[in-house]
Amino acid sequence: xxxxxxxxxxxxxxxxxxxxxxxxxxxxxxxxxxxxxxxxxxxxxxxxxxxxxxxxxxxxxxxxxxxxxxxxxxxxxxxxxxxxxxxxxxxxxxxxxxxxxxxxxxxxxxxxxxxxxxxxxxxxxxxxxxxxxxxxxxxxxxxxxxxxxxxxxxxxxxxxxxxxxxxxxxxxxxxxxxxxxxxxxxxx
Amino acid sequence: xxxxxxxxxxxxxxxxxxxxxxxxxxxxxxxxxxxxxxxxxxxxxxxxxxxxxxxxxxxxxxxxxxxxxxxxxxxxxxxxxxxxxxxxxxxxxxxxxxxxxxxxxxxxxxxxxxxxx
Numbered sequence: 281x282x283x284x285x286x287x288x289x290x291x292x293x294x295x296x297x298x299x300x301x302x303x304x305x306x307x308x309x310x311x312x313x314x315x316x317x318x319x320x321x322x323x324x325x326x327x328x329x330x331x332x333x334x335x336x337x338x339x340x341x342x343x344x345x346x347x348x349x350x351x352x353x354x355x356x357x358x359x360x361x362x363x364x365x366x367x368x369x370x371x372x373x374x375x376x377x378x379x380x381x382x383x384x385x386x387x388x389x390x391x392x393x394x395x396x397x398x399x400x401x402x403x404x405x406x407x408x409x410x411x412x413x414x415x416x417x418x419x420x421x422x423x424x425x426x427x428x429x430x431x432x433x434x435x436x437x438x439x440x441x442x443x444x445x446x447x448x449x450x451x452x453x454x455x456x457x458x459x460x461x462x463x464x465x466x467x468x
Numbered sequence: 469x470x471x472x473x474x475x476x477x478x479x480x481x482x483x484x485x486x487x488x489x490x491x492x493x494x495x496x497x498x499x500x501x502x503x504x505x506x507x508x509x510x511x512x513x514x515x516x517x518x519x520x521x522x523x524x525x526x527x528x529x530x531x532x533x534x535x536x537x538x539x540x541x542x543x544x545x546x547x548x549x550x551x552x553x554x555x556x557x558x559x560x561x562x563x564x565x566x567x568x569x570x571x572x573x574x575x576x577x578x579x580x581x582x583x584x585x
Binding site for chain 1: 479480481483484485486487488490491492494495496497498501502504505506508509510512
């Protein structure tokens, strides 16, 4: 007999009403991958820092679960907490991870040096490196809209800014990325 | 998506979309992460072990005090309510039997509640 999967809303209700930690654990299990990989993007690939921030994110979510109004998806709500935790941490340490080649030098086309990589894989590697040179709001907008597949409106909720700001940051980010990844342009 | 197939204006967008697909498809293994989060949750508020017996004792004392200070009121109220329920006046034997049953039920409930706690 197949059992119906319990929805996020049901798990949240159990966690809030009965302080059911197993229910909250199931929520963590379901969303840990998305939250941790998002924070890895935001921290520029610092896995240890991202996992620490992810733990803080879920602890904050647990403390504030009663305030979750189900107006947005639970994952969107978690992304917002994760982004706030990331910002607080970034302000605390007063530095954001910078790539080694962040001095404005265009990113090298990876497949020239590593011929065994497919073109797509090589572009992915160069894109990852190029994303690190974006400003924090630009990178956050790209991560939310492309990696987390949020709409501009949802990203604006997560990033706590107007929709226009999200669009502007994406536009600026793309301009920078085109400059950095110019060698990948079909015109190049 | 092969970036060679898209025009100049779209190649970066296509690359970002592809990176997004890869990001969402890549699952980060739990590796004890959930357990660490659950382990860091604040301790659940627990009632002290002595709380329930003290509440039971205080309730019994309060009931006994009220019964001693208002002896007639309890008897009248009990007789009237039972008479309403059974539709006839009760003898002392009936009342004693009911009281014994109620007492046994109350005692059983108290013992069960204390053990469950």
